[in-house]
Amino acid sequence: MDTLASSKPVRFFKSGTVHTLFDVAPTRTLLEVLREDLHCTGTKEGCGEGDCGACTVVVGELRAGKLHTQAVNSCIKLAHAVDGLALWTVEDLATPDGSLHPAQSAMVACHGSQCGFCTPGFVMSLAALAEQQAGKAISRETASHALSGNLCRCTGYRPILDAAQAMVDLPHQSLDTPQVRTGLRALAHVAQAEAAALAPGQPVAKRVQKPAASAYTAPTDLANLLTLRQAYPDAQLVAGCTDVGLWITKQHRDFAQVLDVTRVEELRQIDHYPQHIAIGAAVSLTDAFAALVAQRPELRSFAQRFAGLPVRNAGTLGGNVANGSPIGDSMPLLIALGAHLVLASARGYREMPLEDFYLAYRKTALRADEIVGWITVPKPLPAPRSRSKTSAANGEFCRVYKISKRHEDDISAVCLALQLRLDKGRVMDASLGAGGVAATPVRARATEAALRGQPWNADTVHAAMATLRAEFAPISDMRATSAYRREVLGNLLWRYWLESQGSTAIDLQSLTLGGPQP
Ligand SMILES: Cc1cc2nc3c(=O)[nH]c(=O)nc-3n(C[C@H](O)[C@H](O)[C@H](O)COP(=O)(O)OP(=O)(O)OC[C@H]3O[C@@H](n4cnc5c(N)ncnc54)[C@H](O)[C@@H]3O)c2cc1C
Ligand code: FES
Ligand code: FES
Structure with missing residues (x-):
């Protein structure tokens, strides 16, 4: 196998200057670089696996002239992934005269720090929230979502949430400064100059003069990515690295060559067509769920x-x-929504229903030279005019339920998504996707067949519940037993029925112990 070009320097804008780091191994994390190379030890390591938020930093990039900032975990982000970006750690928030950022001042004023270890991470999530809200009021719910990736082991959440809301009473201090914009433009010019230095019209891989043993490559267009994928099928493909990062930090796997898909412009877009939307594979989960929620607002709580x-x-x-x-x-x-995948390679494209992509446990239909290009999702059918406000006798009715031990930041024991198309109280079509019940994500075909054509009533639902519980043979593991998984599958179908009949607030979050309060 040929090797990719030797690892490029990593350049990013931080603390008022462009940092250029040479010989950064492709699997070195941003947290390692911050703490060990730059000695920015304000950023802490707690879990090293994206769970606790102690390592949270803020990254920023210019998108169509707007500075787009977001909080990310530096422990599972590869250092090369911030090349060309602006970066803020807790050291960068106070102004040079020592005035604290509102996120810091509010934490002090509200007594939001106890052990202090988690505090830099909380502060960075709050700084990202302040930037996003730009002086607008912050609800408890918004604060809670912004802090969903931060764990305080001494459970001091109330003062931290108070601090989030109190930030709005302090003068807004934007991260978007002329200095940051100048820094980002300078980085963009360097990247353009580097790209121009390569001979035009040839694939990047062929232009390499001195092949090296390690490399991190982040092409910016699809043609280049596909050429590289074809030439180097053994290179580790990465996107956001929230799965791969754990293979590095927890399983201590090393990759000599990494191919990053997240800079490919064509894969960063969401395209709207009359019947469907096409979500580029490199679109973040935040943006992808926002697009799905815009189509189907009932998915909002699941997305969170x-x-x-x-x-x-x-x-x-x-x-x-x-x-x-x-x-x-x-x-x-x-x-459940009937999504298809578009797989891309230098040979061309092929499309398939998502469920056909999964062949066996962790085995997919992806070929060595292919990448996942787009996920196409049908738009909802227009709601019929006759649709009742309290029940779903007509039209599409979609719900998805995630069962996990912890509400925030936990992996599913069972996940069930259902979309039925009803007409005059009869099931015209049924589409069910399930997770946690088989070796792969699956379509519940037998249950769909049990529902299709039937009157939408409690008898039909009871029969379908029995089919659904028998359709899969889930395993028992640390998340749930097999028996629990089967039982809960049926119960979720019953819940779906209740919701279709207008029952609301039947989830755990809405439960008021001791009955409804006056
Ligand atoms: C704390 C924490 C909580 C999590 N919670 C959840 C959760 O609630 N639900 C859940 O489902 N997951 C969860 N995850 C897992 C993870 O966040 C998701 O699977 C995420 O969508 C992975 O995307 P990524 O871009 O980070 O992929 P990466 O880690 O970069 O890559 C994952 C795999 O996909 C491959 N890949 C990436 N992009 C492409 C492409 N375009 N074409 C072909 N192959 C590609 C990579 O080669 C790799 O094999 C969690 C992870 C962490 C760390
Ligand atoms: S150290 Fe816990 S999320 Fe990064
Ligand atoms: S203040 Fe650090 S764990 Fe809560």
């Missing part, structure tokens, strides 16, 4: 159940689908 915000900011929909975990959350939903 996927990991925590920093993981959703870094992770991609394509990575979730390609990783193919049987307990991955987007796949049951996408299967």
